[in-house]
Amino acid sequence: MASTPEGVTHGFCLNNSILAYGMLHSTKNPKWIENRQVAFAPGFYAISLTQTAHAGVTEELAYRRSEPSFPSTFAFRKGVVLGLAKVGYALPHDKCKHDSWAVSDYKVCNIVTEVLPFPLLHTGPEVRGNFGTFPLSKEAQTALAIHVKKYRSSLRRTHAEEQLPPSPGALEAARAAFKQAKGKIKEKASNGKQVSKVKKAKPQASKAAKRSKKEVSQSDKELNVVRQCASSATIASQARSSPPRSPSVPVKKNILDFFSKLPNK
Numbered sequence: 001m002a003s004t005p006e007g008v009t010h011g012f013c014l015n016n017s018i019l020a021y022g023m024l025h026s027t028k029n030p031k032w033i034e035n036r037q038v039a040f041a042p043g044f045y046a047i048s049l050t051q052t053a054h055a056g057v058t059e060e061l062a063y064r065r066s067e068p069s070f071p072s073t074f075a076f077r078k079g080v081v082l083g084l085a086k087v088g089y090a091l092p093h094d095k096c097k098h099d100s101w102a103v104s105d106y107k108v109c110n111i112v113t114e115v116l117p118f119p120l121l122h123t124g125p126e127v128r129g130n131f132g133t134f135p136l137s138k139e140a141q142t143a144l145a146i147h148v149k150k151y152r153s154s155l156r157r158t159h160a161e162e163q164l165p166p167s168p169g170a171l172e173a174a175r176a177a178f179k180q181a182k183g184k185i186k187e188k189a190s191n192g193k194q195v196s197k198v199k200k201a202k203p204q205a206s207k208a209a210k211r212s213k214k215e216v217s218q219s220d221k222e223l224n225v226v227r228q229c230a231s232s233a234t235i236a237s238q239a240r241s242s243p244p245r246s247p248s249v250p251v252k253k254n255i256l257d258f259f260s261k262l263p264n265k
Contacts, residue, residue, distance in 0.1 A: 001043020005084050005116050005148045005155060009136055011046030013129045015053050017076040018063050022101070023047065024083040024117035026067055032113070032160035033099055035106035039090035039171060040133060044114075046081045046144060048127050053078055071120065081124025081144055084155075088113030089166045092174035096164055108171065111164055116148065116155045 002008045012034070014020050022031030024047060034040070055063075055073045064070050076082065087110045096102040096109040118124055125143035127136055136144065 001041045001045070001087075003043060005044050005152060006145045008044050008046050008084060008144055008148075009141060010043075010133050011048060011081065011127055011129055011136055012040070012133045013048050013050045013053075013131060015050050015131070016055050017049060017053060017073045018055050018059065018070070020047060020049055020076055020082055021067070021070055023085055023112060024115050025069075029066060029100065030158055030160075031101045032111060032158045032164070033096055033101040034085075034087065034110040034112060035093075035101075035103040036108050036110055037106055038132075039108050040087045040110045042087055042089060044084050044086045044116075045133065046124065046127060046136060046140075047083050047085050048081055048129065049076055049078045050129075050131070051078050075120050077120075077123055079128065080126050081118065081140075081147070082120075083115060083117040083124075084148070085112045085116075086114035087111065088161070090171055091164060091167055092171050094174065095167055095170055099164065107174070109164070111160050111166075112158055113160055114155060114157050116151065118147065118151055118154075122151075 001010060014023070019031060022029065023034070053076075060070075060073055089111050091109045091111060093102060093104060093107055093109060097104065099109075102109055124147045125140045127140050128134075
């Protein structure tokens with residue numbers, strides 16, 4: 001990023017005119033924190049409002065109580081460079097949570113250490129961007145460099161370092177802690193899924209075992225019926241194939257002896 005105001009090549013957008021005024025113009029309660037999910041590279045950036053930037057009437061009236069010099073939300077043009085802001089360094093949210101501009105939904109506080117506001121009636125060139133940092137066109141860069149020369153005397157420090165001093169390594173430590181916590185959450189979720197699978201598998205295995213027992217019992221019954229039928233068929237076959245039994249010779253002889261001993265009449 002640009003180390004001097006004349007060499008600005010990138011910008012970022014704000015979605016509320018109150019945020020733009022607080023960052024570029026306010027000295028009573030300056031907005032020296034730009035809340036984001038990522039850290040911006042140190043350097044100067046062009047500040048503009050998105051085309052959908054909006055501040056409600058209630059919000060504007062509440063802000064006017066603390067900033068009576070706030071002109072109006074309609075005084076800020078959209079899609080043009082309103083001024084420059086220098087991001088000096090970044091801190092994790094925990095290091096900035098006591099500041100009124102810090103938002104807990106964002107992990108990183110980009111600290112603005114210098115600003116160069118343009119008059120509201122003499123804004124910079126038109127730009128198009130999104131909610132992240134975006135590159136300026138060559139034409140916008142050239143026009144902005146000319147504009148900066150006119151108002152460079154308005155460049156001032158925010159003295160954010162006095163309230164939010166740099167903390168080397170704090171952001172990296174916060175990222176490492178976040179990754180570690182995220183890893184533990186994933187591990188717990190994975191273990192929970194495995195336990196759930198085991199719990200689901202147990203009833204299924206029990207049902208399969210019961211079905212298997214029923215099938216074995218049914219097979220045993222069928223086998224017994226087959227065996228009984230086979231035994232009956234064997235007996236019937238043997239009865240048909242064997243010849244009728246005739247009295248044996250000793251039986252005949254005994255009968256004749258009996259009748260021969262009877263007295264004659």
